[in-house]
Amino acid sequence: MATEHKQKASTTAILVAAIRASHLIWNQPAIFSDTYALQMVTPFWRQVAKNRLLNWLIKDALLGVLKPIHTEAILRVRFTEDRLREAVSTKGVGQYVILGAGLDTFSLRQGDLADRLRIFEVDQPASQAMKRERVIAVNGSVPDNLTFVPVDFETDHLDERLRDSGFDAGTPAFFSWLGTTYYLTGNAISDTLDRISSLAAAGSRLVFDYKYPREMVPPAGIEFTEKLEKFVARRGEPMISTFTPDDMNAELARVGFEELDSVSPAEATERYLKGRTDMPAPAPNFAFALFAKKSRKKKQ
Ligand SMILES: C[S@@+](CC[C@H](N)C(=O)[O-])C[C@H]1O[C@@H](n2cnc3c(N)ncnc32)[C@H](O)[C@@H]1O
Numbered sequence: 001m002a003t004e005h006k007q008k009a010s011t012t013a014i015l016v017a018a019i020r021a022s023h024l025i026w027n028q029p030a031i032f033s034d035t036y037a038l039q040m041v042t043p044f045w046r047q048v049a050k051n052r053l054l055n056w057l058i059k060d061a062l063l064g065v066l067k068p069i070h071t072e073a074i075l076r077v078r079f080t081e082d083r084l085r086e087a088v089s090t091k092g093v094g095q096y097v098i099l100g101a102g103l104d105t106f107s108l109r110q111g112d113l114a115d116r117l118r119i120f121e122v123d124q125p126a127s128q129a130m131k132r133e134r135v136i137a138v139n140g141s142v143p144d145n146l147t148f149v150p151v152d153f154e155t156d157h158l159d160e161r162l163r164d165s166g167f168d169a170g171t172p173a174f175f176s177w178l179g180t181t182y183y184l185t186g187n188a189i190s191d192t193l194d195r196i197s198s199l200a201a202a203g204s205r206l207v208f209d210y211k212y213p214r215e216m217v218p219p220a221g222i223e224f225t226e227k228l229e230k231f232v233a234r235r236g237e238p239m240i241s242t243f244t245p246d247d248m249n250a251e252l253a254r255v256g257f258e259e260l261d262s263v264s265p266a267e268a269t270e271r272y273l274k275g276r277t278d279m280p281a282p283a284p285n286f287a288f289a290l291f292a293k294k295s296r297k298k299k300q
Contacts, residue, residue: 023074
C-alpha cells in the first residue's frame with residue numbers, strides 16, 4: 001500500500017462517491033443525501049448512477065454480491081454527519097478534519113455549519129489533486145473555510161501538516177476517518193492515532209470504520225468478503241488491516257480516547273434499515289464507532 005498506487009488517485013474513492021450518487025437516485029427515502037456526489041464522479045459512473053438499466057447491470061447483475069458494501073458506505077457517513085452536527089451544537093466543536101477524504105462533499109453541503117466550522121481535508125496527494133479539480137469544476141472555487149492538507153499516512157506527520165495548515169489544537173475538533181483504515185498498515189494506523197491524539201483538545205470526537213478479522217465473519221459473509229478483497233486489490237488498493245472491537249477499544253484507550261458509541265453490522269441494520277426492503281444488510285465485516293478525547297487528569 002505504501003508505494004506504487006500512491007502515485008495515482010484512489011479508485012475506491014470514486015466508487016464510494018458513485019455509491020452515494022446512486023443511493024440518492026434509487027433508494028427513497030434516502031438515508032443519506034449527498035446532493036453533489038453525482039457531479040463529483042467520472043462521466044462513466046455518472047451514466048451508471050443515472051441510467052436504470054446500467055445501474056442494475058453493474059450494481060445487481062455484475063457486482064450483486066458486493067451490494068452490502070454499498071449499504072455500509074451509506075450508513076457510516078450518515079452516522080458521521082449526524083454525530084458531527086451534534087458535536088458542533090453541544091461540544092463547541094469548531095473544526096472538522098476529514099481524513100482520507102476522497103470525494104466526500106461535506107464542504108459543499110455544509111449549509112448552516114459554514115460559519116461555525118473550519119474544514120481540513122486530508123488525503124494522499126494524488127487523490128486530493130483529483131478532488132480539488134472536481135470541487136472547482138462543480139463549485140467554481142474551493143469553499144472559503146476548506147483547507148486541503150496532502151498527507152500520506154504511511155510516511156508523513158499528520159500533526160505537523162495540520163498545524164502548518166492552520167489547525168488549532170486548542171479548539172475541539174471532529175475527526176472522521178471513513179473507508180480508509182483497512183488500506184493502511186498497522187503502524188500507520190497507530191501512528192496516525194497518536195498524532196490525532198496530540199492535536200485533539202478535550203471533547204474532540206473521532207469517528208472511523210474498521211474491518212473485522214476473518215474469524216469474526218459469519219459463514220454467510222465469506223463469499224462477500226473474499227470477492228470484496230479481490231475487487232479492491234485488483235484496483236491497487238488491497239485491504240491489509242483488521243481489528244476486533246476489543247483491540248480497537250484498547251488502541252483508542254492507549255491514545256486517550258473513550259468509546260461513546262459503536263455500531264456493529266447488526267446494530268446498523270437495527271438503527272437504519274427497519275422496514276426497508278430496497279437495501280441489503282450492511283457488510284458483515286465492518287463496524288464504525290464514535291470516540292471522545294478524554295480530559296487529562298490533573299496531577300495531585
Ligand atoms: C475508499 S476511499 C474513502 C474516501 C472517503 N472517506 C469516503 O468514504 O468517500 C479511501 C481513501 O483513503 C485514502 N488513502 C488510502 N491510503 C492512504 C494513505 N496512505 N494516505 C492518505 N490517504 C490514503 C485514499 O486516497 C482515498 O481517498
